[in-house]
Amino acid sequence: MNYWDSYWKSKPASSCLEGLGAAPRLEECWRESAKIVTKEGNGQTSPKRFLDVACGSGAASTKISKECESVKIKFTGIDRANVDFSLENPIHSVSFYNGENFNAFFKRSESFDAIISNFGIEYLELEEIRTILETKTRPGSLFIANCHDHNSLVSFTSKEEIKALDSFLNDRLLKKLEVALSQGFSVSLAKDYLLRLKQLNDQSEGRLAGAGVTEWVIQQLSxxxxxxxxxxxxxxxxxxxxxxxxxxxxQINASLKTPKILNLLQGVSEECLKEELVRDSQNKIVSKFFIFRML
Ligand SMILES: C[S@@+](CC[C@H](N)C(=O)[O-])C[C@H]1O[C@@H](n2cnc3c(N)ncnc32)[C@H](O)[C@@H]1O
Structure with a gap:
């Protein structure tokens, strides 16, 4: 989990929707979900309570809160990493169970009008997801999630990036040069290192540079x-x-959990309002978006 802490430290205001700009359909899915929330929130007497699972910097809460201007919502964000966020519209509020406090959330007895999640809930243990479905919802609660799909572009790219990173992390020549550099820096060793890195980057069709390896190496050498x-x-x-x-x-393991979440939902929901494979402008799969109403 340290990797998520360092991710959010380096990109505090970022969202995992970034880089998916080519998927306006995903934006639309969130907008359509917000419309359902607004419709059901008309005539509310007290704020609606929403749980944003693996909230990160709040992509799902932000989407819903921006579209729901007239419905007061109390968001609760949960995430194992040390991360939080704020919402622009002051009619909504947000509280957190994050970092070391994450487990405390499960000890509380409270239920929510909606569970929302953007590329998030599929990272939790299946037992935790089951607990959320069984104890944190009430009849009629909505479950709105955008999840990684195993056949998505994200999963494909992740696998290719892992291959490229392995070629860098396990390369024998680079390892030898690293030992030499750690014993005595010279420009000619640095040049040899960069030359080999360039070869590996070319072999991986630029994925090492794309992942930021080249930039990090150049920074250290210079x-x-x-x-x-x-x-x-x-x-x-x-x-x-x-x-x-x-x-x-x-991320890849999370995508394998999505069908299991759908299975769980089928057992505890009254109806499925949406189950859609979201595609980008080139028709490639980006994610799976679904909305269920709980029993
Ligand atoms: C892909 S990011 C999505 C974050 C946010 N929902 C968004 O759309 O920007 C996945 C999030 O899951 C959280 N996460 C990963 N594993 C987790 C776990 N086992 N329990 C709780 N949160 C987890 C990470 O800290 C990260 O914030």
Whole structure:
């Protein structure tokens, strides 16, 4: 889980919807969900209570809150990483169970009018998801989620990136050069290192540069050169990208959980209002979006 902490530290205001700009259909799905919420919230007497699962920096809550201007919502965000967010419209409020406090959420007895999640709930343990469905909803609650799909572009790209990262992390020549650089920095060793990195990057169709490896390596090498240091350590680059690889694996594993969540939902819901494979402008699968009403 450290990898999510470092992810959110480096991108505090980011959302996992970023990079999916080519999927306006996903935006539409969230807008359509907000319309259902608004319709059902008309004539409310007290604020609606929504649970944003694996909320990150609040993509799902933000989407819903922006579209629901007239319906007061109390959002609760839960996430195992240390991350939180705020909402622009002051009629809505948000509270968190995050980081070390995450497990405390499960000890509370409270239910929600809607469970929402954007690329999030599928990261939880199946037992945790079952608990949420069985104890945190009430009859008529909505379940609105956008989840990773195993056949999506995201899963495909993650697998390709893992292959590329492995070619970098396990390359024998680079390892030898790293040992040499850690014993004595020289421009010619640095050049050899960059040359080999370029070869690996070309072999992976630019994926190493795309993932940021090249930038990190250049930064470390030039720091040593500019500071006139006698040695250069590249361990840090290794740990950053081992971490990144773990995050990619967790994304792939999460996508495998989506069909299991749908199975669980079928047992505890009254009706399925939507189950859609969201596609981008080139018809590639981006995710699976579904809305259920609970029994
Ligand atoms: C792909 S991000 C999505 C975040 C946010 N919903 C968004 O759309 O921007 C996945 C989130 O799941 C959280 N996460 C990963 N594994 C988790 C777990 N086992 N329990 C709770 N949260 C988890 C991460 O910290 C991260 O914030």
């Amino acid at each position: 720091k040593s050169q500019q500071r006139g240091e006698k040695t250069c350590e590249l361990d840090m680059v290794h740990s950053v990208f081992e971490d990144y690889k773990s995050r990619l694996y967790s």
